Amino acid sequence: MTPKPHVPRFVLETALYASDLDAAADFYKNTVGLQEDSRVPGRHVFLRCETSMVLLFNPAATDKASGKLPVPPHGAIGQGHICFRAEPGELGAWAAHLANTNIEIEADFHWPGGARSIYVRDPAGNSVEFAEAKLWGFDA
Numbered sequence: 001m002t003p004k005p006h007v008p009r010f011v012l013e014t015a016l017y018a019s020d021l022d023a024a025a026d027f028y029k030n031t032v033g034l035q036e037d038s039r040v041p042g043r044h045v046f047l048r049c050e051t052s053m054v055l056l057f058n059p060a061a062t063d064k065a066s067g068k069l070p071v072p073p074h075g076a077i078g079q080g081h082i083c084f085r086a087e088p089g090e091l092g093a094w095a096a097h098l099a100n101t102n103i104e105i106e107a108d109f110h111w112p113g114g115a116r117s118i119y120v121r122d123p124a125g126n127s128v129e130f131a132e133a134k135l136w137g138f139d140a
Contacts, residue, residue, distance in 0.1 A: 013053040016080045017062075018124030021045050024056050027122045031101050032084065054082065083117075083129035091116050094130045111135060 018024035025045040028034045034047040034054060043061040047054045059075040086094060091108075095118055098105055106127075107119040115135035120128050133139065 023123035
């Protein structure tokens, strides 16, 4: 019998979908501070987030097999969600930074357990959250 693998420790990558990849990439690079790793114009932009990746895909280009790699077609229509972990005490600086870059804060509140979250929208309408790790019971 094959042994069961260990439970994954981290999310390696997450994908969001945006028809206007340039606008979405600009937001994640210039507002959030991620670094561009690679790009295929009209198809995807991959961005580094320390030890994980944020993959931005044009849904019209990923709903069919690429033919180059054995990756199955995928995609989503509509708004997705991503949450970035903020260090304790950082959310005030994030709120100020977002306000200074004319990004409207949709919600800024404290959860019943005491964690704080700030929500904004990227240019594609995806929900972007900045939250303290204690939201999910993780240590800072």
